[in-house]
Amino acid sequence: MRSLALALLLALCIASALSLPSRPKKGTGEDRIHDAHPSGEEHYEGNGHAHNSDYDHDAFLGSDEAKKFKTLTPEESRERLRKLVPRVDADKDGFVSEDELKNWVRFTQHRYIMEDVERQWSSHDTDKDGMLTWPEYRNSTFGPLTDEQLEKPENAQYKKLMGRDKSRWHRGDTNGDNALSKEEYAAFLHPEEYEHMKGLVVDETLEDIDKDKDGSISLQEYIDDMYPESEHKDGQSEPDWVKTERDQFGQYRDKNKDGKMDREEVKDWIIPPDYDHAEAEAKHLIYESDDNKDGKLTADEIVGKYDLFAGSQATDYGEALNRHEEF
Numbered sequence: 001m002r003s004l005a006l007a008l009l010l011a012l013c014i015a016s017a018l019s020l021p022s023r024p025k026k027g028t029g030e031d032r033i034h035d036a037h038p039s040g041e042e043h044y045e046g047n048g049h050a051h052n053s054d055y056d057h058d059a060f061l062g063s064d065e066a067k068k069f070k071t072l073t074p075e076e077s078r079e080r081l082r083k084l085v086p087r088v089d090a091d092k093d094g095f096v097s098e099d100e101l102k103n104w105v106r107f108t109q110h111r112y113i114m115e116d117v118e119r120q121w122s123s124h125d126t127d128k129d130g131m132l133t134w135p136e137y138r139n140s141t142f143g144p145l146t147d148e149q150l151e152k153p154e155n156a157q158y159k160k161l162m163g164r165d166k167s168r169w170h171r172g173d174t175n176g177d178n179a180l181s182k183e184e185y186a187a188f189l190h191p192e193e194y195e196h197m198k199g200l201v202v203d204e205t206l207e208d209i210d211k212d213k214d215g216s217i218s219l220q221e222y223i224d225d226m227y228p229e230s231e232h233k234d235g236q237s238e239p240d241w242v243k244t245e246r247d248q249f250g251q252y253r254d255k256n257k258d259g260k261m262d263r264e265e266v267k268d269w270i271i272p273p274d275y276d277h278a279e280a281e282a283k284h285l286i287y288e289s290d291d292n293k294d295g296k297l298t299a300d301e302i303v304g305k306y307d308l309f310a311g312s313q314a315t316d317y318g319e320a321l322n323r324h325e326e327f
Helices: 002-019 053-061 063-069 074-088 098-124 134-142 153-172 182-189 195-209 219-226 240-253 263-270 277-289 299-304
Strands: none
Touching (some): 053 098, 053 277, 195 219
C-alpha cells in the first residue's frame, strides 16, 4: 500500500509537470495570465522593475538556444549572433525591421512549443504510430489505475487532474479521430496559444478560483487565489501588493462594476486581447539597439548589443554549462 501511495504521488507530480501549461511566478494577479509570453522569465523583476535580459535572450533565441549562448565567451557569442542575423532579415535587404523581428520572436516561440512536444512525445506514443491516443497518454502519465481505484477518497485530487486532462484532450482533438497529432498535442500542452482552446483556459481558471461555483470570480476569491489564508501571518497587516491587487480588481478586472468577474471579464484578464508580447519585444529590442534611430537594425547594431540579444558566459556570471554544437 505504501508503494502504491508513493507511485500515486510521483504520478501526480509528473501529471502536473507534463500536462499543465507553465505559469508565471505566484504572488500577483499576473500569475494567472496566459498571454503568449515569449519567455518563462519575467521581463522586469522586483519592486524596482529591474530589467531582466534573460527574457530578451529567450524571446530572440528560444530558451534552449539561449542556454547554449551562455556557455560561450563574449567573442564567440558575437560571432554566432552575426551568423544568425541573416535568418531574421527575411527580405535580405541588410536590415532587420520591427516586423521581421516580431515575426522572428513568434517563430522562436512556436519552435519552443514544438520542441516541448518532441521532448514528451516518445514517452507517450508507446506504439510508435505517430499518433497519441487517450489510453496511451493516460497510462504513461497516470499509470494503470482502474476506475474503481480512482473513486477512493484518497485519490480525489488524482481523479481531478485526470478529468481536467481528459477534457483538454477532447478539446484538442479537432478532427474527432480519438487521437492527437503532434500539432493537436501542442494545443493540449499550450492551450493559451490556440484560439480554439482559449475557452478551456477560462474554464480551468474558473474551476480553480470560483469556489462557490456561481460562474464568476468575486473579489475575495480573486484575493484568496493569490494570497491564501495559509500565507497570512499573525499580527501582520496585509502586504501592499495585495492592496494593489484589490485596486486592480475594482479598476480594471471588474469592468461592469458588479463586484465580480464574469466569464468574459475572466477571459480578458487571463488572455488579454490587446497586448502582443512579440510586438512589444520587437519594439523594446529596437529601442535599445537602434543607435542611429532609423527604426531598423543592422547586423553591427545587433552584435553591438549582443548581451541584450544573446548573452554569454560573461553576462551569466560564469555559469558552467556543457558546450553544444554550432547553429
